[in-house]
Amino acid sequence: MKNRDFDKLLAEVRACTLCADKLPLGPRPVFQMAPGSRILVAGQAPGKKVHETGIPFNDPSGDRLRDWMGVSREQFYDPELMAILPMGFCYPGTGTGGDLPPRPECAATWRERLLAQLPDIRLTLVIGQYAHAWHLRGRQGKTLTETVRNWREFMGEGIIPLPHPSPRNIRWLKQNPWFEEEVLPAVKDKVHEAMG
Structure with missing residues (x-):
């Protein structure tokens, strides 16, 4: 795909209003990519702060x-x-337990087309259960913990499943010290290798 076509596709996504009637703050697709991107960060959906700034992971989750x-x-x-x-490009709103799931229309409409424009991806970080379900295609465990614990199974494909880095997951991180001890050193190594 020529750069003009790539830019046209990105402009289409940025102008998307598919879910406008279901989004509490209206559509504002938040994502970033270039034809030469080397690492894919596949998240869930933007939070309210990210929606306001238009910058992906521009919040405490992003810091972590x-x-x-x-x-x-x-x-x-x-x-x-x-x-x-992310699986959904727009802020989906808040429910009783935190942000609502990503709108399904987004991935169904745009994901394959956008991923097809990323031929140089060397590593994919798959963050949270909705991204696990889409990227691991039924090979994820019964729980997020099981999926993340089995991270080595996906390394050969250049994929590492992760929990969401949200402050809401502090308890999970404390209950699963193996994540910090085993997974994070491998994440850092693979990220630096992929950037090189």
Whole structure:
């Protein structure tokens, strides 16, 4: 795909209003990518702060994720290094237990087309259960913990499943110390290898 076609596709996604009537703050697709992106960060959906700023992972979750990856803000927001494509590009609103799930229309309409434009991806970080379900295609465990615990199974494909880095998951992180001890060193190594 030529750059003009790539830019046209991105403009289409940025102008998307598919779910406008279901989004409490209206549509504002938040993502980043370039034809040469090397790492794909596949998240859930933007939170309210991200919706307001229009910058992906521009919140405490992003601070923790960058720490997990061992990268600076500058590296993280360089689209030549990182494609950041959540399962839903717009803020879905809040429910009783936190933000609502990503709108399903988004992935169904855009995901395959956008991923097809990323031929140089060397590593995919799959964050949270909705991204696990889409990217692991039925190979995920019965729980998020089981999926993340089995991270080595996906390494050969250049995929690492992760929990969401949200402050709401502090308890999960404390209950699963193996994540910090075993998974995060591998994440940092693979991220730096993929950026090289």
